[in-house]
Amino acid sequence: MRLVPINAAKESTFLAQTIYDDKGRILLAKGVKLTNSLLNRIKEHGFYCIYIIDEYSQGELDDIIKPQIRQKAIATVRATLNTCVNLEDDKLNKFERKKIEKRSQQELDQIQQLAKLIVDDIFTQRDIMINLVDIKSSDNYTYNHSVNSAIMALVLGIGYGLNRNELYDLTMGVMVHDIGKMFIPQEILNKQGKLDDNEFKIVKEHVTRGFNYLRENTNMSTKVRIISLQHHEKVDGSGYPYGLKDVQIYKLSKIAAVAEVYDALTSGRPYRDPLPPNEAVEYIMGSGGRHFNMDMVKAFVKNVNPYPIGTIVYLSNNSIAVVEEINSEYILRPIVRVIKQDGRIVEPFMCDLKRESNIVIKGICYEV
Structure with missing residues (x-):
């Protein structure tokens, strides 16, 4: 799953974390397939971002408390x-x-x-x-x-x-x-x-x-x-x-x-x-x-991990990649799966940023 601004969320993706209203009641449950009407409902309740599951990020992240x-x-x-x-x-x-x-x-x-x-x-x-x-x-x-x-x-x-x-x-x-x-x-x-x-x-x-x-x-x-x-x-x-x-x-x-x-x-x-x-x-x-x-x-x-597993990132070599594994001693340099290079879709391959010292993460990508 990955975090996206509400304006970048798209129909047919799935909600990865339950959303609660201001009274602590469930507004939308985890696993709901998102539609435009549901996305508008989320916006109306004052939410700026949500967690989604899509083809790029299937895994889940557990909260540290229930x-x-x-x-x-x-x-x-x-x-x-x-x-x-x-x-x-x-x-x-x-x-x-x-x-x-x-x-x-x-x-x-x-x-x-x-x-x-x-x-x-x-x-x-x-x-x-x-x-x-x-x-x-x-x-x-x-x-x-x-x-x-x-x-x-x-x-x-x-x-x-x-x-x-x-x-x-x-x-x-x-x-x-x-x-x-x-x-x-x-x-x-x-x-x-x-x-x-x-x-x-x-x-x-x-x-x-x-x-x-x-x-x-x-x-x-x-x-x-x-x-x-x-x-x-x-x-x-x-x-x-x-x-x-x-x-x-x-x-x-x-x-x-x-x-x-x-x-x-x-x-x-x-x-x-x-x-x-x-x-x-x-x-x-x-x-x-x-x-x-x-x-x-x-x-x-x-x-504090700024790039959880499933995050899509821009790399300094003009690539787009998905975070696959965390290097606990170097959390700013995870292992990623490259999915695009120079704007073109490529056969995915792994890249360990701890070893590739000449490549850095430039930012988080919300739309692939």
Whole structure:
């Protein structure tokens, strides 16, 4: 299977991964044969890309967590974030506030239990690698982003060598890292064009507002709260809210920063299309030492595969090829099956890019 922008998907191909709506219900099940009407339905629900199976990519890629656990985590994050907004209502009486506070704590406890469940499941896996970009619509971006970033951060944390207790805090912290965005006007968060200076100033308040909410209304650990506060700090001091530099930033926050930026870049938003995974990986690599700690970037490069099996790629020798096998030590140089050269279909043959050092992947191809 391979990832394609929704506008590049064609009739008669098959959906390779189930698509869920913004309530976590199945919108279209894996294996459905796509038609123009179904593709239009997917677009109407705000999806920017999908996974397909066609004649070039027959295999499947497994998610590192079960779909039902992912959907349960997303639903719990959604409930928690929406409940926290209710506590901001000044018209609440004492009884109502107490009731909402109790529900909020119960939901946070559920997130904590899910975070531990996910950590315990993934921690025992060997040679774990992120091969999939989760498919999300613009309608449920915030909730999916929280869960996807947490899973990504967990994998990076394992690669970095964190112990299990640190991984619990990391996963929990990233699940609630954007809780402060619930207090930012949605028309600013979803603005189509570029934010003006005042709007960006308001958006930046989400880190302090989230931190303050967790401190005042929950029993979350200090480590969890710091992740919500520092996930936009950059190691060169150009981040916010405090412009901290590398040694001043908590290590779990540094991991969270890499994970959440990667997921944000590969997600479609109302104001921009998603980046292909390879371009997002290149951005992270190019930002090492400036935005991101280099040790975190190294862990990222070892654990995130921008060219999963089935991906169709352009090569620098004017060929088009399908990724057939991953070179785990050189993930940017997989083994590929060449299917076109100089615009002409050829008898397919294998090419190991680890050995062919003069050939590089130039990008992902969506139409052959």
